[in-house]
Amino acid sequence: MDVSVHDTARIQGTLPDGYQLVFELWKRHSGGISKVTLNAAAKPVDVRLGATKVRSPEVSAGAGGYHWRERLIRPATTVWSSTPNRA
Secondary structure, three states, rough: OOOEEEEEEEEOOOOOOOOOEEEEEEOOOOOOOOOOEEEOOOOOOEEEOOOOOOOOOOOEEEOOOEEEEEEEEEOOOOOOOOOOOOO
8 A cells, every 4th residue: 555755865065056955766676785776856846035844745655665866956057059140
């Protein structure tokens, strides 16, 4: 039977505006930490300026052992490019 689970990331220090956390729930299989599969990846969560904790969205997990991985990302910004004039 699946249950809803979440994670909470603790932030030390100060991050500038514009960062997000990606939470991933990985399922462990027999054979150690090298035997894991991605169970769920939540949508990125905005990190507010001055935040010390960020909670993940709820995801479903079945029976077994799991661990969370968090990634701090800065979403891509718009890149402006131009084509030079060719005379």
